[in-house]
Amino acid sequence: MPGGDPRCYPSTGSAVLLPLKNLQAPSVEAEVLVCGGAPKGSVVKAKNRKKPIFVGALDTCGRIKITHPNPKWVMETMPHARLMGDMTLLPNGNVLIVNGAAAGIAGWEIGRNPVLNPVIYRPDEKLGSRFESQNPTTKPRMYHSTAVLLRDGRVLVGGSNPHMRYEFTGVLFPTELSLEAFSPAYLDPENSILPSKIVLPASQAKLKYKQNLEVRFTVAAGNVTLDKLSVTMVAPSFTTHSFSMNQRLLVLGSEKLTGLTNNTYAVQVTTPGSGNLAPLGYYLLFVVHQDIPKEGIWVDMQ
Known part of the structure; x- marks a missing residue:
């Protein structure tokens, strides 16, 4: 350096x-x-x-x-x-x-x-x-x-x-x-109207590589737009001595957005293609809109 x-x-x-x-x-x-x-x-x-x-x-x-x-x-x-x-x-x-x-x-x-x-x-x-x-x-x-x-x-x-x-x-x-x-x-409280809950897949869902995945989520209010939406997966880290082992974040992107009801949406994404990108194991799955995530769920890459 x-x-x-x-x-x-x-x-x-x-x-x-x-x-x-x-x-x-x-x-x-x-x-x-x-x-x-x-x-x-x-x-x-x-x-x-x-x-x-x-x-x-x-x-x-x-x-x-x-x-x-x-x-x-x-x-x-x-x-x-x-x-x-x-x-x-x-x-x-x-x-x-x-x-x-x-x-x-x-x-x-x-x-x-x-x-x-x-x-x-x-x-x-x-x-x-x-x-x-x-x-x-x-x-x-x-x-x-x-x-x-x-x-x-x-x-x-x-x-x-x-x-x-x-x-x-x-x-x-x-x-x-x-x-x-x-x-x-x-x-911050003013961001509470944005994505509030993932309803699909279920927590602890088992995912495969290159899988077409529908992620459904609810919002309290406001409109959701595809260009400001992403789905991310975060591997849990083992942190000691200033280094977080296993830590990585994968942006699944957002390929198609569908409004299902007044406050429920579905976004289509594709899971990572191999264990080189996402090693086997558990990840936190988040929906992020306008740079604001809400509570994630655990998923299991198999």
């Missing part, structure tokens, strides 16, 4: 596979975003026992199309420098960047300046206008923090323990056992 600064432990950045689209194309483009980390030399300075120096974290992200025959990094700047952050895919394809510190490195007692503001990253916006800082939490989430997407579109955030044991008093950042739920703006 340009600059040559480390992004892996203990100069811990985070990475995410951006949403996979155009799934029926002969070749599907895959793009990765890597954010944060610590500058070269930060580890040695932070581990100096006589006079530790906690260098400020990196505020840059690198984005690269890994399927391109000649891949090149595109660099961006975050609103907040961060290491030990977590990156969580949201149902509408945006990325939540949360947790972490603004100085030091990952490990026991060597992170400083907690970053309390989450950030939303919108991959489809123009370069330079993709980041938006969110309201801050009051709880430092340092080393050993985590974040995971919930079925209702919130993100569950928890943990923080930069100590070898549980330490609740007499330390700079006590062990944190609490959980918080971050609600993105799409859960």
Whole structure:
């Protein structure tokens, strides 16, 4: 990556596979975003026992199309420098960047300046206008923090323990056992008129590859238009040490929309073509309209 600064432990950045689209194309483009980390030399300075120096974290992200025959990094700047952050895919394809510190490195007692503001990253916006800082939490989430997407579109955030044991008093950042739920703006009350419930397929439905699938959903009010509608599948992640294993989001698109009643619609989509795109297992299925998802259901790719 340009600059040559480390992004892996203990100069811990985070990475995410951006949403996979155009799934029926002969070749599907895959793009990765890597954010944060610590500058070269930060580890040695932070581990100096006589006079530790906690260098400020990196505020840059690198984005690269890994399927391109000649891949090149595109660099961006975050609103907040961060290491030990977590990156969580949201149902509408945006990325939540949360947790972490603004100085030091990952490990026991060597992170400083907690970053309390989450950030939303919108991959489809123009370069330079993709980041938006969110309201801050009051709880430092340092080393050993985590974040995971919930079925209702919130993100569950928890943990923080930069100590070898549980330490609740007499330390700079006590062990944190609490959980918080971050609600993105799409859960604001004024958005409640948009897609409200998936009625078909049923929860726990078993899906096949290349399956023509009808997704039925209800809305409380308002008109639904095909050009602002998508169906997404999100693989549940196993998140630790700033990396969400198994995480991916697939945009099934929307091929045909039919109004069934005043508040019920059906959209036709096609499931992914193979396990290379969507490995076997459970996914959260969401209907997204005007960038706003409503509660997802579990489906099982078989």
